[in-house]
Amino acid sequence: MTRTIYILNGPNLNLLGLRQPEIYGQDTLADVQALCEAVAGEFGLALRMEQSNWEGQIIDWIHEARDKAAGIIINPAALTHTSVAVLDALNAFDGPVIEVHISQVHKREAFRHKSYVSLRADAVMAGFGIEGYALAMRHMGGLLAK
Numbered sequence: 001m002t003r004t005i006y007i008l009n010g011p012n013l014n015l016l017g018l019r020q021p022e023i024y025g026q027d028t029l030a031d032v033q034a035l036c037e038a039v040a041g042e043f044g045l046a047l048r049m050e051q052s053n054w055e056g057q058i059i060d061w062i063h064e065a066r067d068k069a070a071g072i073i074i075n076p077a078a079l080t081h082t083s084v085a086v087l088d089a090l091n092a093f094d095g096p097v098i099e100v101h102i103s104q105v106h107k108r109e110a111f112r113h114k115s116y117v118s119l120r121a122d123a124v125m126a127g128f129g130i131e132g133y134a135l136a137m138r139h140m141g142g143l144l145a146k
């Protein structure tokens with residue numbers, strides 16, 4: 001059976017490529033999906049990519065992933081720095097979790113240096129632009145092949 005990776009994106013990432021290109025670049029979430037689909041194909045993985053501005057929706061997708069996904073790649077956006085609830089949901093997921101940030105959060109404001117999600121993540125990407133999602137997919141492919 002083909003294994004599925006959930007790629008979850010948090011608040012405001014629907015604006016990717018439309019605003020603040022100096023921080024987040026010019027590519028859109030559709031470009032991220034196309035990049036990740038290409039890597040998924042190399043590893044024989046399927047993917048489901050979602051974005052929501054609602055914390056509860058992100059949590060519901062993480063719960064759903066417990067039965068339906070082999071791994072989770074998550075850019076929780078601002079929820080990274082605020083949400084114990086997202087961390088608790090990820091702690092109830094058994095497979096690999098990779099946290100992705102498009103920007104290099106440690107070079108930015110101090111409030112972006114703290115991540116609740118990193119307490120659960122098996123790997124963290126920051127500052128690679130949208131390529132970070134593709135690198136995360138490759139790492140996920142390698143982890144699941146072991």
Ligand code: CA2
Pocket residue numbers: 011012013014015016017018019020024075076077078079080100101102103104105112
């Ligand atoms: O660098 C990242 O990927 C972030 O997760 C993005 C979040 C930010 O709160 C995190 O600290 C770092 C913000 C997502 C908002 O995305 C936008 C994209 C384009 C235009 C406006 C917002």
